[in-house]
Amino acid sequence: MTGLLLIYPSCLLHIIESSRDVLVSVLKDLTDMQQQPDGAFLEAPKVVLMAHNPQSRLFQQWSYKVLEADQMAGDSKRFEEEEESTEILVCCVLSALQKLSEHLEVSKAVPGSVLDESPELIVSQTVLNKLLTRDELQTPQQHLQMYNSPLNIIMNAGQLIRSLATL
Template structure:
């Protein structure tokens, strides 16, 4: 007995529901991208860098400023475990240049502590602080630890650039020089070492900014002070929808 087998011709035309049944390519967003980047870098928090300048009272010692900030850092580590603060503090005769790297919460606490001292004490030894720039979500640290250096020897320059250059040119020179100095220290200072100490004027005199630039930036009204920054930081973000500003107000059933 012969059995005839009839093969059914399959319809090659795609079914209308086929695109809906096909596996969809997962879509990502910017938040997922940042979270994945953080996971790959094994970091617990986003890293930020802030550049600060300030004036100091007469006869202020480097030791007093260093001890103050070390106490602030220790207090922060108790609440923000693992969020170490690294950077560089240059103590000039009448001003300071401070570069800090840490999480946004740690940097916020540093500014808040300074602001509390400025309000509570009649004459705090750090005055007139200005935030020059704050870089968010930087890929890596420029400083492996926090270092302090006193600039006692005068930095010789032929002319006062603050008199002949615009603010944009001065701030450009400021950022270029500070980054060059940071990269230089990154190469010569080993992890765990005390750093160059007070010999920066001998190690890299050409990379040191003159104090006249630091004082010029302290007096510039274009830069934000810590109080203004903290007020903006704490201010809630309100988004006004178009439906909230039309008249008459929309009625809800």
């Protein structure tokens, strides 16, 4: 398992790179923790992206970084007034993670020191906070429900489409 945990003043961003079984297990644990009486610290987790067959890992080890409020100076300038679509916000997060990963690959440093030296590589807390309010992103429980639901495939749909096309 590799990944990165970024701890912001108002939220967390946890990137987990592992097998599908481990990812599903983490989502089950999150769901269970939310249902516990003391699970209030996980206010509203959201699943931004689950890729089951990535070409390569972004991070070669698991690490974390606690970010201070002063490290994010200027963080909200671009996103304060603009109302961005969920797709654009997700792309901003993924793009920032890709840039951070590329920088780590070149410098061979740990994420904490790279983020201290290059704060422009920090994923925007403003974007993350906006994503947490979006209904389009699933909660861990919603994701697991969809994951465990059978596919409803209509077996004769292809025949119907072919017969309509020949009319």
